[in-house]
Amino acid sequence: MKLISSSVIILLLPFIYAAVPVNSGSTVQDYCNERFGYCMEYPEDIFTQEFFPDNGDGVLLISTDNMTRLRVSGSYNVLDWTMKDIYYFTFEDKTRENSKMQNIDSDLGENEFEATFVVGKTLQYVHGFKQADSYIILSIEVPVSDSERLTNLKDLVTLSFNA
DSSP states (O other), X not given: OHHHHHHHHHHHHHHHTOOOOOOTTOOEEEEEETXXXXXXXXETTTEEEEEOOTTOSEEEEEETTSOOEEXXXXXXXXXXXXXXXXXXXXXXXXXXXXXXXXXXXXXXXXXXEEEEEEETTEEEEEEEEEOSXXXXXXXXXXXXXXXXXXXXXXXXXXXXXXX
């Protein structure tokens, strides 16, 4: 009987912890970082937990269901890295998180890159932007089984830069 009860709970778990829906009718919230000259718009009703590092370089936002993470941060480019250098540094960082990291898709340009990785049980999208003396990294992490959420969030989360 205990085995049957456990099996029922396991089968119902995805329905009990249903993903927070991502829709275009979301209320938009702004996060602006004067230090690095960027602003991010994101769906406020999805991301209800905010964490700010002491150094003021960005923000970590976590969804209501704790299944999705949205990060944006800036760094001064003191080593005068190219976008390719920044991309490979990000790639190495993800590999350190999980040696079996898999690069699903990437596009590397002169001042910007986009990449999607599978790292453990998460699907991670990373978008890097090179500025005059800094670079900005935006990342979105969702469960690997929820690629639709990632696709929707890529459309809903936007970055803008001060001129």
